[in-house]
Amino acid sequence: MNDISSASYLQFSCNAHTICDPELRPLGTGLYPVLSIINHSCVPNAVLIFEGRTAYVRALQPIGKNEEVSISYIETAATTMKRQEDLKHYFFTCTCPRCVKDSEEDALLEGYRCKDQKCDGFLLSNSENNAYTCQKCSISRDGEELKKMASEVLLLSDKASSFASSGNNSEAGSMYKTVEEVERKLYHPLSATLLHTREMLLKIYMQLLDWQTALMYCRLTIPVYERVYPPFHPMIGLQFYTCGKLEWLLEYTEDALKSLTRAADVLRITHGPKSEFMKELLGRLEEARAEASFRLSDGNEQRIGR
């Protein structure tokens, strides 16, 4: 590539946007000159949503008259270090409130869990890294033992990932379950690593049409989403929507009604009340409402999922 074409490529990649479907699955890349003026924040007050090729910037919260509108260029369910790494592609260092805050959130997202399974404290290492101490109850974990468990996780994850990429979902599912079991003993319940394993398990068990297992992993992801995304972020709405659809398939009508209502509350803001996607969701919500009130009036026993 010559200097002019490499400069044009860099300008394009810094200003282009990934066009996604309403469920945020990437479809392609587009250049939208007006939208290219919007800067990034890891705590954005707006989101970019597409309907076909048309892009909409939608506010996630009230935005004051002179307040800057920001969107996120990257996946924000990640530690500060990972987000800064992803933003290198855009040639700037983010100084948003989340990036300049203390390390507690990062210690949760990437950190180890307390030895006491009932404690939700996060661990910080001592200066020699040979022990990690819980900041809530002061119990320490041995650094060597934690490193051994982390290497075991890496080894198992590699195996699981090769099963998944060769299309062997059944073996991939079993292997990722083992990964998740070890990660639960190693990482904080709000850890990003554990979250990504559970997202993978959700995807695999959906493909295997095992709705019950898929629902269990879907539910486990929600507290982490609620911690890392702003309250009206599309990822939260979409995860409640997936939960609601699974609960509906499993005939957990009351639970489905609650999840679909939560999904609609968020996605009405992020996707707009009149979008085709919202119309489909509101249709499902109506169906769940009708079914729930029929069951109630009929005195039928409710089957509520655990």
Ligand SMILES: C[S@@+](CC[C@H](N)C(=O)[O-])C[C@H]1O[C@@H](n2cnc3c(N)ncnc32)[C@H](O)[C@@H]1O
């Ligand atoms: C799509 S453009 C955004 C608009 C650009 N600031 C302008 O004035 O045309 C992306 C570029 O803006 C800059 N940028 C975006 N968000 C930023 C932020 N939070 N802090 C500093 N620079 C940022 C970076 O140089 C990035 O490559």
